[in-house]
Amino acid sequence: MAISDIRREDVLGAIALLDDPVDGPEIRKQLHFGRALAYRLVHSGRFYDSKTVVGIAHGLGAGRKYLTSQDFSGGFESVVTLLKRRGFFVDSGVLHDISQLRVDRTHGRPAPYQYVVLLWAIARARAGLPRMVPFQDVRDELADILAPFAVAQTGPDPVMPWIALDGSLLWELEKPAGAQPVSESHVKSLNLAAGLSKSVYDRISDEDTWPERARKAFVAAAVDVVANLTGSEPGFLPLLQQLGLADLGSTTDVGRSPEVADAIAAVESVSNPRRMFGTRLTAAQKTAIEERAVQVTRDCLEDEFGYSTKDVGNTESYDVHATKGQEFVKVEVKGTTTDGAEVVLTSNEVDLHRAEHPNNALAVVRNITLDRSGDQPAATGGELVLSMPWEVDKGELTPIVYKYRTGF
Known part of the structure; x- marks a missing residue:
């Protein structure tokens, strides 16, 4: 088995194994993998050595043979390429620097001020605002977004994270001549500018170098890392919403359609309520997409196949009931703004369509255009792919939630 045969499920299994407090350290030791120094896979805000993950994933897949550190004679290129193709984000080292920031703990819990300011700067980059900005120009704005995260009785002073971030790979602080180190009085009196480092800013905002998908994946990974460090803070999700970073999904969602990502986020928010999971689509946007998909499907069934149709989505476990004489078809309709590779x-839907075959169908309306500019979202267009009859088990069913009987 070549590493190119490793599936996404194998990689997820390797991550789960590495997360195990007993088995994780033991398998690292057995396979002679040390601590990662670069090219770490980012998943749910945590970092994993990419070679270790691929080595274990190879053993969990069809090859059934774990790869040791000695089996990777070449560089990281093939490993990184594989992980990216399987929908994972791999960090070259910049985002790992977030987890290495030294934060104040004198009040009994870590002060998340540096993380908040980083997210603020990331949001500025996504909005195309200038990279470096004088401190006094944004002092009040920073004070407002930092206030919900105060760890002491007094509100946080924005100058503290402004200086504390200096020295990381993510931040640049203007240096006055002869001032080493830079003090709070320097920042305030000289109105020193700061912002994301140029490389990070460009990674987020440079449309000529980085496609939108790659830029969003980078930002989603950064948000995930911060969420893993501070996600239990009650002000975290409101902050993401305020900064416009709540709809980016997660590194666990790279390569997924927004519908699938939102379904997984909903499940995970129940199973792990301490973490914050933003959704990519609002309820109104989902409704607009669903209604458009149903309309496209009904138009096709009526105009091209001669059926009479009825929208039964509010009362049945399927969406459209189509009839023609004595013939009937129960149609499952799925709408998406993506290419429809997964829904x-x-x-209940799976059980129904297994039972109703061959009097059933799956209608996927893909590449729907969603206009979010007005007061209400509007969905137009869409390309219908119709499977009629539909054999559910001919596709690939992947569970995203399990019910576990504890035996208590």
Whole structure:
């Protein structure tokens, strides 16, 4: 088995194994993998050595043979390429620097001020605002977003993270001549500018070098890392919403459609309520997409196949009931703004269509255009892919939630 045969599920299994407090350290030791120094896979805000993950994933897959550190004679290129193709984000080292920031702990818990300011700067970069900005120009704005995260009775002073971030790979602080180190009085009196380092700023905002998908994946990974460090803070999700960073998804969602990503986020928010999971689509946007998909499907069934149709989505476990004489078809409709490579099915939907075959169909309306500019979202266009009859088990069903009987 070549590493190119490793599946996404194998990689996720390797991550789960590495997360195990007993088995994780033991398998690292057995396979002679040391601590990662670069090219770390980012998943749910945590970092994993990419070679270790691929080595274990190879053993969990069809090859059934774990790869040791000695089996990777070449560089990281093939490993990184594989992980990216399987929908994972790999960090070259910049984002890992977030986890290495030294934060104040004198009040009994870590002060998340540096993380908040980083997210603020990332949001500025996504909005195309200038990279470096004088401190006094944004002091009040920073004070407002830092206030909900205060660890002491007094509100946080924005100058503290402004200086504390200096020296990391993510930040640049203007240096006055002869002032080493830079003090709070320097920043305030000289109105020193600061912002993301140029390389990080360009990674987020440079449209000529980085496609939108790659730029969003980088920002989503950064948000995930911060969420893993501070996600239990009650002000974290409101901060993401305020900064416009709540709809980026997660590094666990790279390569997924927004519908699938939102379904997984909903499940994970129940199973792990301490973490904050932003959704990519609002309820109104989902409704607009669903209604457009149903309309496209009904138009096709009526105009091209001669069926009479009825929208039954509010009362049945399927969406459209189509009839022609004595013939009937129960149609499951899925709408998406993506290419439709994956959709979400409930257990009821799967059970129904297994039972109703061959009097059933799956209608995927893909590449729907969603206009979010008005007061209400509007969905137009869409390309219908119709499977009629539909054999559910001919596709690939992947569970995204399990019910576990504890035996208590």
